[in-house]
Amino acid sequence: MSNSFPTNTSLSELHLTGIPGLQHLHLWISIPFCIMYLVTLVGNCTLLCVIKADPSLHLPMFLFLSMLAVIDLVMSTSITPKMLGIFWFHSTTISLGACLTQMYFVHAFSAMESGVLVAMAFDRYVAICHPLRYLSVLTGPIVVVIGLATLLRAVVCMTPITSQIRHLPLCGPAIVDHSYCEHMAVLRLSCEDAAFISTYTLSISTCVVSFDSLLIAVSYALILRAVLSLSSPQACRKALGTCSSHLCIMALYYIPGLLSVYMERHHQELPPHIQVLLADLYLLIPPAFNPLIYGIRTKQIRDGARRVISRRRPMAGGIGSGLQGPRLGLMKTKAIP
Template sequence: MQETPFCLRVGHLPPYSMSDSSTTNVTNPSTFILLGIPGLEAAHVWISIPFCTMYAIAILGNFTILFIVKMEPSLHGPMYYFLCMLAVNDLVVSTSILPKMLAIFWFNSREISFSACLTQLYVFHCFSVTESGIFVAMALDRYVAICDPLRHASTLTNAMVAKIGLTIVLRGSMLVLPYPFLLRQWPYCKTNIIPHPYCAHMAVVKLACSDTRVSSYYGLFVLLCVKGLDVIFIVVSYTQILRAIFCLPTKDARLKTFGTCISHLCAILVFYIPGLFLSLAERFHQNVPLHFHVLIANVYYLMPPMLNPIIYGVRTKQIRGRLLRLFTHKCT
């Protein structure tokens, strides 16, 4: 078979050489090239400023949530345990992509090995699925607390919360596990360039030169059947929650009870609505400029880790009060 080189069509970017890039049907290419934001290379340093700021806020906010829940005994309950799981999950998701992204923006460090790319891809997508499961668990907590408050403590015990958390992690780990295994099977003879600042599943799938419908369909299955089912469960839970709230005798009681759900609802909207749009656009977009799609996708993936601790810190009275006491104590 005649050898065909990888096509490195990147406009004005300097060419990259790879030790094995001249082989047709390379099953495992040695490295991939991450472009960052295609078409906006000249503005990478400026783009890095808001991204770095968002990452710093996410790190500070989520560690603050973990610290407050650990130090405040009154917060040792199911709702706050799930919130801690969400904080840890957000730290992993943002850290799985941000350091490499900033290395591209600041130092032009574009190369990533094939194994490192698949590892990043697995961790990122695994914890994205896990985050969806955490929101389901939080919806379950709100459902039991409002619809059956007398059984809340006996139903969501610490042991039960631990089992739910383990189930969520195992579900994410097992569902995303086929991603890297399938990607290892495909030959890569088109190009080794990924037009993103990190290794996304569909971006790597599109580089393969064989029939990759299994990977594409399985990714769509994970999106629709996992996150789709999670959304259905959350909608059903909140339908019952709203029904219970409207049965309360006074307006003040209804508002107070509904107020305990506001933080969760805001976090759900931030996570699901843009995420569903971007996942479908990744597969079916026609006329969306690539640099716009990549830029908006990167902003979206950093928004939940940054906004979740702010939402819960501002809207949750117990966390807000503990935080104010902490700063007041330091000032005195």
Template structure:
């Protein structure tokens, strides 16, 4: 990524949310609040899981991976978005733009992979509970995490390389809040067909295959849960899987909308598309720790015990 085509510009200009420039200053406040909650929630989740030995289980290791990816994904975009909204800092260097694009797309692919791993974890826990610890031991979890990381990097490194070597001889203004792939490619004056083809193939390969395997996992889980004789066991299984399904929908729905709207959504108002794309890198990282923190008794209990201990040290009576 260090050697770029001689026609590449030195900088691009990010517009923010086209059509809503007059409200950028006020839009930034809820964005900043959500970003702060995302940072705090994911750091707390990582801290609680690290410090509580009873949470050193496969499900929580995958949750740590998800929290780490969310922190990178949202931090690679939100500081620049806020600087655009508050300080009119629209300029971004070409190198930084390419790096930001790489982080957005590669870590989105990693998040998709972790969600698939979590679906597999739920399948093993519910359908093969007696073999759970044997199948998902620490070595296997490490290999899954490495595979998710390598796939994200491997799929989107060529993708980024192609973009960085396109000739850019037209306007430098990107109609987006961050360096989204197709928003940048539209500024190129060379043959962009390989970018379209590779982008669609990469997204379809990653999201399509992960979605299919997640669906298969939950079909098998549903069949196993419905065969349970105990109503309490069925409700507990549905509750555990329900939080994961919420996270999956939060991630895939706005992500797929943003991806395909950028290519074929000419009738969608630009500001709607850009706002949803911004929320895609902001809302899931905020809600993921909240959903898992509220739905997982062990995490909720550990956080409550930390709160009680802190109040005791400060001289407050928890009762």
């Protein structure tokens, strides 16, 4: 397999193999990957446009959702175009600088997505358990602080990973057995013992996911306790429906992510194509499903999209005044979608 790629002892550039052992199926594999990427682009861009255009959606819940959409767009775009280039045009070459940049984006934005999921769980906790205090607790400045804290944590935790690999001597052949620059796959090119970097990456990933998962679990446990005490069965079903969809997408994000990290560390235990496919789907599925689960299933988003569409039609007079009704309704229910 390695003979089909040039060796490069200086390692100014690397060569991605795609999905090891399944190169003959690259064209077929590219179809669902391309569809997921298109859904990611269309879904998240639509979500951002609707939230921006409708003033009634300028609430903390939807601001966090906007952050998630931007993160998903950046994370997916950082790997998918190159991946499709490998599948369609056999464009396996990537410069070392581009490889490290791609690696940094994957790590940093994965950590940011985890932080935003925690923020969204806290948002749901306040909205359901303390509805009268919702807008006083999650003010605009607080939302900004949460967003900046999520960004800062990602930078502080993930920058050392890329920095250490940048200063690590790498040996040829410059072949990365992966469809993107996954850090463990790149570390296997090291001329020196990279155990410290590997352990650091595993520890940081485990700590971030464990800490965030614990906060999310506590938030939803408190939500569940509050929901079960509701006297209205309809309100109970509504809240449970919202929380269940959120929990599904969180499980879809965290479980494959941890499996991917640990399987890359102990790569001898599974066929390479299983590891690579799992790592790919971990980065491709959540960005495609997030706008569908958080957007289409959220009534306020659907109503906002209808208002935006109707506002652009001729003879759509009076739409501006009609926004106050939905906005007041949101303020009363405190955004339980």
